[in-house]
Amino acid sequence: xxxxxxxxxxxxxxxxxxxxxxxxxxxxxxxxxxxxxxxxxxxxxxxxxxxxxxxxxxxxxxxxxxxxxxxxxxxxxxxxxxxxxxxxxxxxxxxxxxxxxxxxxxxxxxxxxxxxxxxxxxxxxxxxxxxxxxxxxxxxxxxxxxxxxxxxxxxxxxxxxxxxxxxxxxxxxxxxxxxxxxxxxxxxxxxxxxxxxxxxxxxxxxxxxxxxxxxxxxxxxxxxxxxxxxxxxxxxxxxxxxxxxxxxxxxxxxxxxxxxxxxxxxxxxxxxxxxxxxxxxxxxxxxxxxxxxxxxxxxxxxxxxxxxxxxxxxxxxxxxxxxxxxxxxxxxxxxxxxxxxxxxxxxxxxxxxxxxxxxxxxxxxxxxxxxxxxxxxxxxxxxxxxxxxxxxxxxxxxxxxxxxxxxxxxxxxxx
Amino acid sequence: xxxxxxxxxxxxxxxxxxxxxxxxxxxxxxxxxxxxxxxxxxxxxxxxxxxxxxxxxxxxxxxxxxxxxxxxxxxxxxxxxxxxxxxxxxxxxxxxxxxxxxxxxxxxxxxxxxxxxxxxxxxxxxxxxxxxxxxxxxxxxxxxxxxxxxxxxxxxxxxxxxxxxxxxxxxxxxxxxxxxxxxxxxxxxxxxxxxxxxxxxxxxxxxxxxxxxxxxxxxxxxxxxxxxxxxxxxxxxxxxxxxxxxxxxxxxxxxxxxxxxxxxxxxxxxxxxxxxxxxxxxxxxxxxxxxxxxxxxxxxxxxxxxxxxxxxxxxxxxxxxxxxxxxxxxxxxxxxxxxxxxxxxxxxxxxxxxxxxxxxxxxxxxxxxxxxxxxxxxxxxxxxxxxxxxxxxxxxxxxxxxxxxxxxxxxxxxx
Numbered sequence: 001x002x003x004x005x006x007x008x009x010x011x012x013x014x015x016x017x018x019x020x021x022x023x024x025x026x027x028x029x030x031x032x033x034x035x036x037x038x039x040x041x042x043x044x045x046x047x048x049x050x051x052x053x054x055x056x057x058x059x060x061x062x063x064x065x066x067x068x069x070x071x072x073x074x075x076x077x078x079x080x081x082x083x084x085x086x087x088x089x090x091x092x093x094x095x096x097x098x099x100x101x102x103x104x105x106x107x108x109x110x111x112x113x114x115x116x117x118x119x120x121x122x123x124x125x126x127x128x129x130x131x132x133x134x135x136x137x138x139x140x141x142x143x144x145x146x147x148x149x150x151x152x153x154x155x156x157x158x159x160x161x162x163x164x165x166x167x168x169x170x171x172x173x174x175x176x177x178x179x180x181x182x183x184x185x186x187x188x189x190x191x192x193x194x195x196x197x198x199x200x201x202x203x204x205x206x207x208x209x210x211x212x213x214x215x216x217x218x219x220x221x222x223x224x225x226x227x228x229x230x231x232x233x234x235x236x237x238x239x240x241x242x243x244x245x246x247x248x249x250x251x252x253x254x255x256x257x258x259x260x261x262x263x264x265x266x267x268x269x270x271x272x273x274x275x276x277x278x279x280x281x282x283x284x285x286x287x288x289x290x291x292x293x294x295x296x297x298x299x300x301x302x303x304x305x306x307x308x309x310x311x312x313x314x315x316x317x318x319x320x321x322x323x324x325x326x327x328x329x330x331x332x333x334x335x336x337x338x339x340x341x342x343x344x345x346x347x348x349x350x351x352x353x354x355x356x357x358x359x360x361x362x363x364x365x366x367x368x369x370x371x372x373x374x375x376x377x378x379x380x381x382x383x384x385x386x387x388x389x390x391x392x393x394x395x396x397x398x399x400x401x402x403x404x405x406x407x408x409x410x411x412x413x414x415x
Numbered sequence: 416x417x418x419x420x421x422x423x424x425x426x427x428x429x430x431x432x433x434x435x436x437x438x439x440x441x442x443x444x445x446x447x448x449x450x451x452x453x454x455x456x457x458x459x460x461x462x463x464x465x466x467x468x469x470x471x472x473x474x475x476x477x478x479x480x481x482x483x484x485x486x487x488x489x490x491x492x493x494x495x496x497x498x499x500x501x502x503x504x505x506x507x508x509x510x511x512x513x514x515x516x517x518x519x520x521x522x523x524x525x526x527x528x529x530x531x532x533x534x535x536x537x538x539x540x541x542x543x544x545x546x547x548x549x550x551x552x553x554x555x556x557x558x559x560x561x562x563x564x565x566x567x568x569x570x571x572x573x574x575x576x577x578x579x580x581x582x583x584x585x586x587x588x589x590x591x592x593x594x595x596x597x598x599x600x601x602x603x604x605x606x607x608x609x610x611x612x613x614x615x616x617x618x619x620x621x622x623x624x625x626x627x628x629x630x631x632x633x634x635x636x637x638x639x640x641x642x643x644x645x646x647x648x649x650x651x652x653x654x655x656x657x658x659x660x661x662x663x664x665x666x667x668x669x670x671x672x673x674x675x676x677x678x679x680x681x682x683x684x685x686x687x688x689x690x691x692x693x694x695x696x697x698x699x700x701x702x703x704x705x706x707x708x709x710x711x712x713x714x715x716x717x718x719x720x721x722x723x724x725x726x727x728x729x730x731x732x733x734x735x736x737x738x739x740x741x742x743x744x745x746x747x748x749x750x751x752x753x754x755x756x757x758x759x760x761x762x763x764x765x766x767x768x769x770x771x772x773x774x775x776x777x778x779x780x781x782x783x784x785x786x787x788x789x790x791x792x793x794x795x796x797x798x799x800x801x802x803x804x805x806x807x808x809x810x811x812x813x814x815x816x817x818x819x820x821x822x823x824x825x826x827x828x829x830x
Contacts (some may be wrong), residue, residue, distance in 0.1 A: 013451045015442025020433060022456070027430025036428045037463055041437070041454035048452055275718075281704030282697035285718045289696030292772050292805055294720070300728070301718030303690075303700045309715045309758060343724060357707050390707055 001172055003034035004060035006052060008067035008077050009151055010043035021066045021149075021156055028160065032168065033175030033224060034062060044068055049080035057084065057144050062168065067151030069134035071113045077148055078119055078137065085141050087122040091115070095126040095135050102133040127163045131155045138167060145171060179231040180222035182211075183242060184256060185249040186403035190217050196245045206238050215399030216258075251406050258402040259287045265409040266297035266347075273405075274343035275301040276314055276335040278326065279353035279369055283398045300343035304335065314338030324361035327352050329381040332372030340374050347408075348374040351401050353384075355393040369397035371404050373413075380404075380413045416587055418449035419475035421467060423482035423492050424566055425458035436481045436564075436571055443575065447583065448590030448639065449477060459483055464495035472499065472559050477583065482566030484549035486528045492563055493534055493552070500556050502537040506530070510541040510550050517548040542578045546570045553582060560586060594646040595637035598657060599671060600664040601818040605632050611660045621653050630814030631673075666821050673817040674702045680824040681712040681762075688820075689758035690716040691729055691750040693741070694768035694784055698813045715758035719750065729753030739776035742767050744796040747787030755789050762823075763789040766816050768799075770808040784812035786819050788828075795819075795828045 005025045011017050022039050029036050038059060042052045049068070056063040068077030082089050096118035103110050117134045120126055127136035132155040137148040147164055149156045169175075185193065190212050194201070197219070200208040206223035221238045225231035243250060252261050266273055275298075277284050285301030288294055302313060307326055310316040316334040320326070331352050340348025353369030360366045367386045373379065382404055386396045407413060420440045426432050437454050444451050453474065457467045464483070471478040483492030497504050511533035518525050532549045535541055542551035547570040552563040562579055564571045584590075600608065605627050609616075612634070615623040621638035636653045640646035658665060667676050681688055690700050690713075700716030703709055717728060722741055725731040731749040735741070746767050755763025768784030775781045782801045788794065797819055801811045822828060 007454075012438075013441055013454060014445055015438045015440075018433065018435060018438045023427075023430045023433050025430075026428055030429055037458060037460070038467075039422075039428060039456035043452060045452070052453075277697075277716075280701075281709075282692075282700030282702075282716050282718075285692075285697030286695075286701050286809075287697075289718065289720060290806060290809065294696070299721045300724045301692075301697050301716070301720070303697075303704065303716030303718075305704060305710050305716070306714045306758075313715070313757065342728065343721075391705060394701075394705065 001034050001062065001175060002060040003029040003036050003062040003064065004056040005029070005036065005039045006056055006063060006065035007039070007041040008044065008049065008065055009041075010045075010074070012041050012067075013043045020153060021151070024153070024157065025064055025066065025160070028165065029062070029064065031178045031180075032165070032172075033177045034172075044074040044076055046076040046080045046083070049076060050083045053081050053084035053146070057141070057146065061143070062145045062147070062172070064147045064149065066149045066156050069117065069136070069148060069150050071116050071133070073113075075116070075134075078121060081139065081146060081148065082121045085121065085139070085146075089119045090122050092118050092120045092126055095120060098126075098128045098135055099133050102129065127159055129155055129159060130162075131158060136164065138164065140171075174226075176224040176226045177228070177231075178222055178224050179228070179235055180220055181235050181239060182254050183219045183221070183239065183250050184213075184252045185217045185219065185246060186215065186251055186258065186399070187407060188217060188246065188249040193217050193219065193246065197242055200238065200241065203238075206234050208238060208242075215396050215403070248411055251403075251410075258399065258406060260291050262402055262406050262409065263288065263291040263294055263297065265406070267293070269409065271346040271409075272297050272299050272343075273347045273349065274299050274339040274345035276339035276348065276350040277301065277303045278305065278310070278331075278335070278351060279355045280351045280394050280398045280401065281305070281355070283394055284349070284351060284401050287398060287402065299345045300339065302339055302342070310335065313342065315341075324364055325354075325359065327354055327361055327364050327368060327370065329370055329372075329383065332370035332381050333374065333379050334372075336372035336374040336379065346376065347405070348372075349401055349405055351397055353393070353397060355390045355397070357390060367393050369393065369400065371397070371401045373404055373408055375408070380408070416449050416477065416590060417475040418444040418451050418477040418479065419471040420444070420451065420454045421471055421478060421480035422454070422456040423459065423464065423480055424456075425460075425489070427456050427482075428458045435568060436566070439568070439572065440479050440481065440575070443580070444477070444479065446593045446595075447580070447587075448592045449587075459489040459491055461491040461495045461498070464491060465498045468496050468499035468561070472556070472561065476558070477560045477562070477587070479562045479564065481564045481571050484532065484551070484563060484565045486531050486548070488528075490531070490549075493536060496554065496561060496563065497536045500536065500554070500561075504534045505537050507533050507535045507541055510535060513541075513543045513550055514548050517544065542574055544570055544574060545577075546573060551579065553579065555586075589641075591639040591641045592643070592646075593637055593639050594643070594650055595635055596650050596654060597669050598634045598636070598654065598665050599628075599667045600632045600634065600661060601630065601666055601673065601814070602822060603632060603661065603664040608632050608634065608661065612657055615653065615656065618653075621649050623653060623657075630811050630818070663826055666818075666825075673814065673821060675706050677817055677821050677824065678703065678706040678709055678712065680821070682708070684824065686761040686824075687712050687714050687758075688762045688764065689714050689754045689760035691754035691763065691765040692716065692718045693720065693725070693750070693766060694770045695766045695809050695813045695816065696720070696770070698809055699764070699766060699816050702813060702817065714760045715754065717754055717757070725750065728757065730756075739779055740769075740774065742769055742776055742779050742783060742785065744785055744787075744798065747785035747796050748789065748794050749787075751787035751789040751794065761791065762820070763787075764816055764820055766812055768808070768812060770805045770812070772805060782808050784808065784815065786812070786816045788819055788823055790823070795823070 335350035336348035356366035750765035751763035771781035
């Protein structure tokens, strides 16, 4: 079964908006088991849009469009589809009720142009919009299905997930959906992942593929199967094989992030954390505190952007601060020790380095980051060197600090 | 003159990649003065790709594609275009030299499949790739021009800007390029911008339009003109009108950001800054320190995520910390005063509030943020209330703190 995605809106062609809907809908349709061969973007022009609907319906079994359903005169999606299918537009009292209800929530009384949003292609099923005013539509024609969705992602996504996707799944029963799982690894370069499980990358089913993300490697396991249980088992078996070889690098899966995983570990172990940052400038504290409930374990962050602050607030020794512009292993450990004491926390974590563009010292060029970790009966320091610009060094240094803390909390630093 | 954008790659149709190239090229082509009516995405399939090139060439004067120029067998863009135009592929010694030079930089010796990248459509001009291995191509056919660009944005953008765009400008001399300027405003809601300059929004030339960004309003002024000087003058006149009415809210233009503008003001005035954050959790320090050279004026940040830290490190009074879960105007001012003293800085800036999802106190629901500012001879506190989730409250609170500091540094807080 073939599907096609149609993105509608002159603002897309002007480059004012990044078309995230097309990516989202492509992934969804592939996951459901459709083949997707074309994606087309057209502006708010009724004739060009009519031709786009005609070619899409000719090529595909399912056409999903987003955009152009609003009340203004440049919203012409519905009219274009009606022309393409040779059908009339019908005013739907039922659709009009949902439009009025949404206007009411906004404290607006309906005006003439709003009525346009209750016009349906003859024979269409309307789909209520729970977030905005413009309803969606599902139209079938000679074995083909056309779905019209609103353009704003916050309206489009819930409508697709709650109302449209289940209908599509019912109407196209023979599909083989895609089941996939992403494992997320830190502390291991892609080349070593390749070395350890490269043979799996050639497996035809489930397929296994590595992706390099910011400061981590992701491994995707995927299979297509009409039987969900069988699919899950196939994926789980491959996951087990990967975990046997690389388990100690896997911090999470699918939507997990390192700050949440670390936060859960701290909360579960009843440990508190304090952070002292130099080169990462607050991003490490920001990521840690962005997790809801972080105040249970995160006590304090300190951004020591001057040598005086490092000395006076964190008790870093004068001779260490003065060496290499305060970028050396001793400063990293002293900062972690200092913040741990100041906050009376169980664990102190620190960063110091050169984010650039200027700076650097003999043996520590721009891109060098030291990460310090201090706990009740020990300390540790790690050095990293990153290519790239200031923002890249800051974000990679932050990710590495979280990865070090994760390693400490899960398997210790003895290797 | 019409242009069309073709995005090539199966990974796009799988939804694995967000198509930022299409947005970039759309904007560029519109700016050059082309009309863009269609954008098409096709996978790495030579026959579907051939048909996509045929329709694009039939509809438009200029077709720009990105993707599918690499060495592997699924890179078929060049072959598809050759078939569409009924031309042969020719091995170019000149192109091969540049491919080999790029492989050499990577310490790789050329292999058989690499030679594919030196195949040109008969009659094409090749465009060297300064970043990756695959060269681009420019082909003309019966008055139409087709440009093949590589897919990775870091290769595509420099090739377009340095080599291809100048050629297009020369080959299409009658175009009216778009000149635009974005003014960036803080501290004023969109409705008041509408009230002050709403009449300009109806002007046909230059066009003026407001956009709501995260914690700011942007006003775009744009005109099309073949004479660059005349265009600049028209835009400058409208800008002057807007500045007369709203100048005190305009912190910058085009690519400016608030942290750089504030940083420049601090550096120019020779003032130093220290920051104490509660609900913004480090994002404020991160934005301030993300500006190259921030260490000249940014001395210290402190994230006080526990009442004890607020009391002991920032000398906030016990009774204030205990009231409303440490979210009140007195805590905000005390935090700013405390960090200013601790860092021996000229200015202290602070945030305290409820980012959610849980929390809140009587009179201060989730979304409430207090911002404190203390300078040598005064202090100020501002309260904001934001809808939305944790990350939205954190980012809007951060933007508001920077906006308050900007207002203080430019026109004072006396209104």
